[in-house]
Amino acid sequence: MNRENWGSRFGFIMAAAGSAIGLGNVWRFPYVAGENGGGAFLLIYLVIVAVFGFSLAMTEIALGRATQRNPVGAFRALGGRRWMPAGFLGVAAGFVILSFYIVVAGWTLAYVGFMARGMLGSTDPAVLGARFESFIADPLVPLYYAGCFMALVVLVVSGGIGRGIERANRWLMPALFGLLLVLVVRAVTLPGAAEGLRFLLMPDFSRVTGATFGAALAQAFFSLSLGMGCLLTYGSYLSRREPIPSTTATFVGLDLLASVLAGMIVLPVVFSFGFDPGSGPGLTFVTLPAIFASMPGGAVFGGMFFLLLAIAALTSAMSILEPAVAYFVDEHGLSRRLTVAGCALVCFMLAIPSSLSFGLACGLQVGGRSFFDLMDFTATNLMLPLGALLTSLFVGWRWCDGARQEIFAATGVAPIWIGTWKLVLRFIAPAGLSWIFLASSGLI
Ligand code: TRP
Helix, strand or coil: CCCCCCCCHHHHHHHHHHHHCCHHHHHHHHHHHHHCCEHHHHHHHHHHHHHHHHHHHHHHHHHHHHHCCCHHHHHHHHHCHHHHHHHHHHHHHHHHHHHHHHHHHHHHHHHHHHHHCCCCCCCCHHHHHHHHHHHHHCCCHHHHHHHHHHHHHHHHHHCCHHHHHHHHHHHHHHHHHHHHHHHHHHHHCCCCHHHHHHHHHCECHHHCCHHHHHHHHHHHHHHCCCCCCHHHHHHCCCCCCCCHHHHHHHHHHHHHHHHHHHHHHHHHHHHHCCCCCCCCCHHHHHHHHHHHHCCCCHHHHHHHHHHHHHHHHHHHHHHHHHHHHHHHHHHHCCCHHHHHHHHHHHHHHHHHHHHHCCCCCCCCEECCEEHHHHHHHHHHHHHHHHHHHHHHHHHHHHCHHHHHHHHHCCCCCCHHHHHHHHHHHHHHHHHHHHHHHHHHCCCC
8 A cells, every 4th residue: 555655854844743732832831830840840841851752752653654554553563453452542532632622722713813803901810810711611602613623623634644734734833933933032022031031941949849750741742742643643654764763853852942932932921920820721811811911012912822822733633633534544444534524523522511511511520520621631641641651562562673673774873872762662651651640540
């Protein structure tokens, strides 16, 4: 079978960076860093990404490229039927993640309009908080935006790899970095911005606890799109001529850069106006509009900020849908367009209870969690760590030589790095991932 390939190395790197850079970088990273001690968190995060994230990302890409398959097909080709559930876990996780991801992405889309039309012109976080709450509690409007967002994803992914996903990322990713840079310049030139930069960059080790490492680990693999076969599937379209280590290093570097730049936007802005950087998920939708409203040209910068968030979410959402699409197309011979439409419909149906759980259905709780939180928790804390754990065990212990060939052959990488990679896959990643999985499932 002749599989479609990415048109160029640049195209693949933009697509992989597009997958990695998402709500996780712009919405989640600044507040997680804020809650976990700023610079000290950044330092730990850097080491975890460089050692653990980088090794696992190369491994997923190698699994896809060697087999030219979707997650289920890849595990079956190399490990036999016994390993197929590891692939199915990834395909299923895609539906769960996308179902709540499009809800938040829909909010960002709505906020582009709200900011640009000056509808959030208050500087009082209490007023903005109430407005945000009433917006997300509405039964229809957020779903309308989630639907629009899903339609955009369908439009791109139906186009296939080269003419759909690659083409979109080649335009959207440079635009995203352009917006990031403009906003960084605006943020660091605000009076009092230095305080925020110091908070982001100066390590304060007195605030580091065991939980800091757990938070950094979880942030790293969510941000790098690991654990559900996204990179595996994108890797299956990568030409054999491309060296895996350097291409992976480039997109991992871009993902880090995007997180640091997002931190350099959000934290100076927050400090400059005297807000609390540890104020959690509301930071983006409540605190930032308050700040933009009190800034000259705030409607423009605020509109740009939410546009940035929507673009970042769009390129990530494509990659969350693709493994499931590749599975149905490869294994069941379905047409791409039909599959994309079907999968999107399922995700949207699952998004309905998630969105309603902020309003009408807030009483519907499972184990003390709303439907939205349940989806988020199941995917992020259970399915992804388990998926990444199975991947590292499978490659570390069963397909190690094959993966080593696929990744390092003809690259002239020093043996010490190959040894480190093997050590990470066999011992370090399984230990860290089991720890996250057991701790979040309440087993330890
Ligand atoms: N990495 C993306 C972000 O930072 C989200 C994402 C895309 C993702 N694909 C994924 C997360 C796969 C986990 C697994 O927002």
